[in-house]
């Protein structure tokens with residue numbers, strides 16, 4: 171990386187000069203401009219075959235043009251007769267009727283009228299013959315022959331008029347309104363439409379949405395992933411979300427970052443779709459070409475570019491004739507958040523689906539949250555309940571670049587543009603994402619561990635909904651003290667006694683022993699200088715002499731305590747660069763972004779890294795006594811002590827204290 175011989179070209183320097191967002195609009199202004207454009211996007215009615223209308227919205231009221239059933243019919247297998255002929259029938263006094271010479275099966279028109287003293291055999295669904303006013307079940311009758319050999323019916327029970335007869339039009343009658351326009355068609359409604367004989371159904375045409383992603387770094391899922399590339403997750407999430415909002419989606423793949431490629435896809439999309447959604451390349455930086463291509467659209471072209479909100483600032487929306495084009499930010503959370511704020515309501519209106527209900531709840535902020543001045547910030551949160559049943563909102567601090575911060579959030583709250591900080595404990599209004607809030611059976615807060623991940627997957631298999639927050643051991647201890655979690659996974663050494671975790675126990679908290687794991691230094695096996703060091707102190711010498719770059723862990727994590735003890739006040743290069751998980755440390759070293767770091771042995775192995783043990787440590791579970799009795803906690807403890815699970819943990823490289 172040193173001694174650069176290459177220089178940036180004049181062209182590269184030109185693209186580096188970033189254009190600024192000149193006219194950033196407010197959220198309300200952006201929405202109202204889209205609303206105006208919506209008028210141009212007029213929905214159409216089409217008549218679709220019955221088997222193609224599920225999940226579509228009915229465009230007209232539907233009246234029945236026939237009676238259903240269209241004739242009086244029998245609800246049972248038995249005999250059609252006149253109640254007046256069997257008034258006094260009972261088991262000790264069966265009455266005798268003569269049988270008419272036909273059997274009425276469904277689809278057959280009766281030939282004989284039922285007159286005084288007669289009856290006709292009839293099957294379920296058969297048409298009631300003229301003259302009959304009831305049906306008796308075959309079980310209440312018997313057959314015998316009269317002296318002349320003709321069949322006679324013995325009836326053992328009297329009947330009421332209309333017994334076992336479905337009368338014509340009793341289900342749906344001619345002229346009756348059976349379904350209203352706007353109805354979302356499911357199998358139930360489709361059954362009704364079939365029953366009145368409709369083969370073509372008037373439904374609203376689904377708005378057609380074309381989706382594509384832009385970026386040289388993108389690879390479609392299913393293909394190998396070269397270094398520095400990422401999988402295209404935006405197209406899948408945006409396409410599925412558009413389908414959920416009622417659209418028909420055309421997936422157009424990935425366009426590389428050239429004007430030609432993006433223009434070609436854009437034209438293809440405009441040709442076939444009502445709405446075009448592309449993502450990436452909108453923030454006006456080097457390589458952000460999508461915006462330049464959309465800027466060429468006319469009639470009227472871009473209606474805004476830049477909204478004062480986070481995530482989502484670079485959102486760009488254009489209208490071209492009757493089509494709408496939106497460039498959503500490349501960051502997955504920004505893309506899906508802006509989709510839900512701006513595009514989903516539009517699609518729902520265009521496909522006549524109900525608005526998403528605005529389900530809000532009050533929650534207390536778990537940790538202090540800082541915010542940039544100048545734009546409204548939406549913070550994704552995961553919700554839990556403390557022992558007082560108050561909702562507690564834990565911000566998902568993974569940023570807009572993550573896929574999971576939106577996908578795993580229960581909801582979000584907003585921080586006004588002029589507020590720079592909300593302190594822990596502040597009451598916030600959380601808007602719930604989706605229709606329902608699913609509260610977990612088990613909440614685990616604390617230090618990240620792959621052994622814990624395995625235990626959680628086993629708990630989930632048993633049908634429990636588990637939420638985990640990896641915020642470090644100290645965060646776990648605090649959450650357990652505040653009774654905001656069921657279990658805190660911790661590995662904290664008491665500097666006074668050298669013992670693990672026992673100093674965190676209070677009268678309200680119980681400590682359950684977990685397993686042992688080995689913390690150590692990781693490095694690439696082929697790294698010059700490092701590969702010959704065999705002990706921590708030899709390793710420290712090498713770091714000092716060759717100024718090798720480290721990757722550190724976040725303050726508050728148990729691993730950071732181990733690192734600081736190892737370094738003993740020495741601050742090597744990279745000390746300020748922290749990351750939040752064992753895997754992130756291993757990945758940084760493997761990818762040569764750092765030369766060494768500290769992580770657990772199991773992770774070092776899975777990344778194929780060299781490892782020098784620093785210290786065995788104990789990873790245990792701190793549990794508020796008030797929560798110990800909960801079924802999900804009991805289940806967790808049972809799993810922890812199950813022999814097969816313990817063997818699996820051992821095979822993963824953890825030591826089990828028997």
Ligand SMILES: Nc1nc2c(c(=O)[nH]1)N[C@H]1C(S)=C(S)[C@@H](COP(=O)(O)OP(=O)(O)OC[C@H]3O[C@@H](n4cnc5c(N)ncnc54)[C@H](O)[C@@H]3O)O[C@H]1N2
Pocket residue numbers: 188383384385387388400401402403404405449450451452453454455458481482483484498499500501502504570571
């Ligand atoms: N100097 C500035 N830099 C940035 C600004 C700014 O105002 N000044 N805005 C930031 C904000 S806010 C956002 S949001 C991002 C969005 O930028 P773009 O829309 O131009 O997106 P890209 O640069 O193309 O990509 C950003 C990021 O997302 C990844 N990405 C892109 N497409 C996909 C996809 N289909 N699936 C998964 N991930 C995707 C891409 O690799 C980048 O990591 O800009 C900030 N920068």
Ligand code: MOO
Pocket residue numbers: 479480481482483484499501504570571
């Ligand atoms: O607005 Mo960007 O969308 O902050 O992440």
